[in-house]
Each structure stands twice: as structure tokens, then as C-alpha cells.
Amino acid sequence: MLKDKTLLNLKDKKNLLAFSGGADSTALFFLLLKHNIPFDIAIVDYGIREQSKEEVAYARELSQTHNLRCHIFKAPKIEQNFEAKAREIRYAFFEELIKEHGYENLLTAHHLGDRFEWMLMQFCKGAGCAEIAGMRSIQNREFYKLVRPLLHLDKKELLAYLHANEKEYFEDESNLDEDIKRNSFRHNYSMPLLEKYLSGIKKSFDYIDEDRAELIEEIEIKSINELAYFKSSKNQRTDIFVIDKYLKSKLYILSANERELLKSQKTLVVGRKFVVNQDKDFVFIAPYITNESPMSSEFKEACRILKIEPKLRPYLHKDKEAFHTVTKILNSTS
Structure with a gap:
């Protein structure tokens, strides 16, 4: 399921997986094991759901079973603007680990649905081709690479993999809250379109990536x-x-x-x-x-x-x- 190009970038490197215990990161966890990719995991406990304790325990259990290092961070209480602040806390933690332990790649479990959802939201806000193209499978950051190995796969494909291999994962109930804009786009627009036009959407993103490589000049910062x-x-x-x-x-x-x-x-x-x-x-x-x-x-x-x-x-x-x-x-x- 993982692309050869992605695996080549991960092989023999120090990789850190952003783990949550949800379906996406759990699928990526077991796919990395399947392909003998070396990695450790990092999980953030925001303390807002009872289930988060079970997710952290699951992360510990998996890391012990497979002889991996598990980094855990208990986030301070977030009073407002939860999504933005949680992201800030999460990446600050990951980047601190990357610097401290010399990780070369940060792996996240963003998938095709996340990318399509982002594209639709940008399109509706007003954006050009570069912004609509959105997430990339490999992106250079200041002192590491951000790698999204699942970007070509739909959520249903990940769930099918987990169920076929009888792997445990957790469902985050906050993903059902349509008062959150991202969730509203997901349930009302991106998921129904992916359900109906999955192969065409995949092909469109292949073309978009080819066009971006041609049109957007890579500039060194x-x-x-x-x-x-x-x-x-x-x-x-x-x-x-x-x-x-x-x-x-x-x-x-x-x-x-x-x-x-x-x-x-x-x-x-x-x-x-x-x-x-x-x-x-x-x-x-x-x-x-x-x-x-x-x-x-x-x-x-x-x-x-x-x-x-x-x-x-x-x-x-x-x-x-x-x-x-x-x-x-x-x-x-x-």
C-alpha cells in the first residue's frame, strides 16, 4: 500500500511517527512494521477525553511489544481556539524530539480524504493552484522532512486494511462534531464525493502534483x-x-x-x-x-x-x- 518512493525515503533513516491511536496513524504504524521501516512514536495527551488515557496506554503497549521508543507529552489545558493551539503544541513537541534525538523524518498519517477536504476548504475561501494543491507526500522543513506516506490512500482503504488484519484502533468522537468547520466539510462534501468519484479524484491529484512540479519554482529558504x-x-x-x-x-x-x-x-x-x-x-x-x-x-x-x-x-x-x-x-x- 505504501509507495516505493516513500519507502526509499524512510529506509535506514531515523523516523518519528506522530501517533494518536486513531485508525489513520494505527494503519500507518502497522504498514511501517510490515515494510521493516525503523521508527519511534510520539503521542500527545490533551486530557479532554476519557478515551485519551486508553490511547496513550495503547501507544505504550504497541511500543513495548515492538521494541520501539514511545514519547508521551501531557498538554496543558487549552482554554480557546482548540484546533490551532493543539496543532501548535503538537508540532512544538515533535520538533523538540527531532532536535533532541536526531530524527530525520516526521511521519504523519494524513490521507487522501484529508487532502481533498483541505483543497475544498481552500477553494471555498479563495485560493490559487498552489494553495489548492495543498499537502505533499514529502516536504522539506528547516531541519527535517515531513513525510505523509498515506496521502494517496482513502480512509476506507485504511479501515479495510485494519479490519482485514484485525488491528485495534480508537474512534475520536470529536470527529463527528459538525460545528467544527473541518468536520462539516468532511461529512457533507469531501466524503460523499470520494465515495462516488474516488478513482477520478486520485487521478486529478496525480495531475496536480505533476503540474505543481512544473509550475512552482523550488526556492531555497x-x-x-x-x-x-x-x-x-x-x-x-x-x-x-x-x-x-x-x-x-x-x-x-x-x-x-x-x-x-x-x-x-x-x-x-x-x-x-x-x-x-x-x-x-x-x-x-x-x-x-x-x-x-x-x-x-x-x-x-x-x-x-x-x-x-x-x-x-x-x-x-x-x-x-x-x-x-x-x-x-x-x-x-x-
């Missing part, structure tokens, strides 16, 4: 501490796609309105967290700092000469190494 930068492609849509991809790696998702504003504004503060500055030759992304410390007259004059965006200056004043890098870049283009 460099970083120094918390400053990220890349050379502009001179194509606005491509630059915005790269900005969006980088911010997603930092657990921030651009809104449709912010994408529109990036088309007309040279500098934009997004989510009060990041400042994005689109220079004529380079794009800079840095933390947005408001409580700035007093800047020296020498620093102010250097920024004035180099025409450094004022909203970018507080971070560069704080990070001398990043300022030195920006100075070199801008001097080389003047």
Missing part, C-alpha cells in the same frame, strides 16, 4: 537564528507561496486576506507575530517586535543608508548576527 530570507523569484505568486510555506512551518497559516495584502504591500505584519518584508531582490521574514529597546544612532544610520524596513529593525537590532547577514545581502545588491 535560508535562515540565521529567527530571521528567514530568500531571493525573490520576481514572480509574486511564487514568492507568496514560499512565504506561506515558511510560515506554516512556524505554525502560522496565512489568511486569504493576508495573501491579498501581500500582493499590494511591500511590508506586512501577520498575526502580530511575524513581519514580512518584500525587498526588490529578497524577501525577509522575522519575528515582529513591538517592545523595542533604544537603538543607537549608528544602527539607525546604517538602516537608513541600507533602506531597511522600519518594522524589521527592532528584530535586527536585537540580533546582531542577523543584522550582519542582512547588511551583506543588501550591500551585494546595491
